[in-house]
Amino acid sequence: MDHPGDVENRRRSAGEQVHGARHTPTQPLVIHYAQSIWQSNAAARLLQIAGTIAPGDIRGRIFREPTSSSTVPGLVLRMLEDLEVEDGMRVLEVGTGTGYSTALLCHRLGDDLVTSVEVDPDVAARAATSLAQLGYVPHLVAGDGLAGHPDNAPYDRIIATCGVHTIPAAWLAQTRPGGQILATLSGWMGSSELARLTVHEDGTASGRLLGGQVSFMLARPHLPPALGMLPDTRDGYERGAVVGADILDDWTARFIAQIAAPRGQRLQFGDEDHLLVDVKVGTWALLRRTGDKWRVRQGGPARLWDDIEEHIVQWRHDCTPGLEKLRVTVTPDRPQHMTWSTRS
Incomplete structure (x- = not known):
């Protein structure tokens, strides 16, 4: 059994490395990367692999679809910077994954202010073990992150490490007015972008896309439906x-x-x-x-x-404005709306 001083020393050591941000080690939270790397332009993600398979279990070729992923550390750091957290803020993380970003949030804010939800119970259990080895004990929940976690709401910040087709109404309801949601909006034609939205007193949220061609695997309930039988294209x-x-x-x-x-x-x-x-x-x-x-x-x-x-x-x-010119508006009971500005 660890002596309390040993845990604190490990925690301090990890904290000192986290404080250096770019020098933060991913071990033991990410033991090694999967042999197959799935890249989408900006190399925004690395496979964790097919539901029940962890990277360390991989031998040879992979024949099943990936169901979760381990985010490239540089993107984790960029997103945490974009999250703009301040002392005393309560954060909900959707997608614990390996627990790497969870550890950074715990060091910055303290365990009690960090809640992280992971849909895959096995992935959640591995993350809990890794976090405990570093001395971090945040609120970890195995469940549907799209539903948030109302027990610890309201949150000052919500950050999602999965793509969403639309911003869930539960996130709006569980974010404090003036709080922010950072999530990747993903379409079914394969283009996506990171959005930072501010929640307003009336329960709506608005903000802009941040640029960078950020891509994450879609949350499972937001995956596109099966195509089924293709239409008869002779008509029309x-x-x-x-x-x-x-x-x-x-x-x-x-x-x-x-x-x-x-x-x-x-x-x-x-x-x-x-x-x-x-x-x-x-x-x-x-x-x-x-x-x-x-x-x-x-x-x-x-x-x-x-x-x-x-x-x-x-x-x-309008001279092909970049995605960072797009403004996103989300309401609880209507489809999200996007428009772009042509002003510099």
């Missing part, structure tokens, strides 16, 4: 496309397209055919390149590509 209305599907190869343009079609999913068949589907609404758009021209055929109760084109054309007219 066809016309020449004003904007071609190749615009979706650009990260920022793809995010703009997701604003227009938040439930759209994109399939690509070779270089010529691109299919977009909104499973819930039942709309689709098939784009085909012929030479240097694009044609689009659309079906269902709405015109999916018409909406995307309208947004893209307006975005181009």
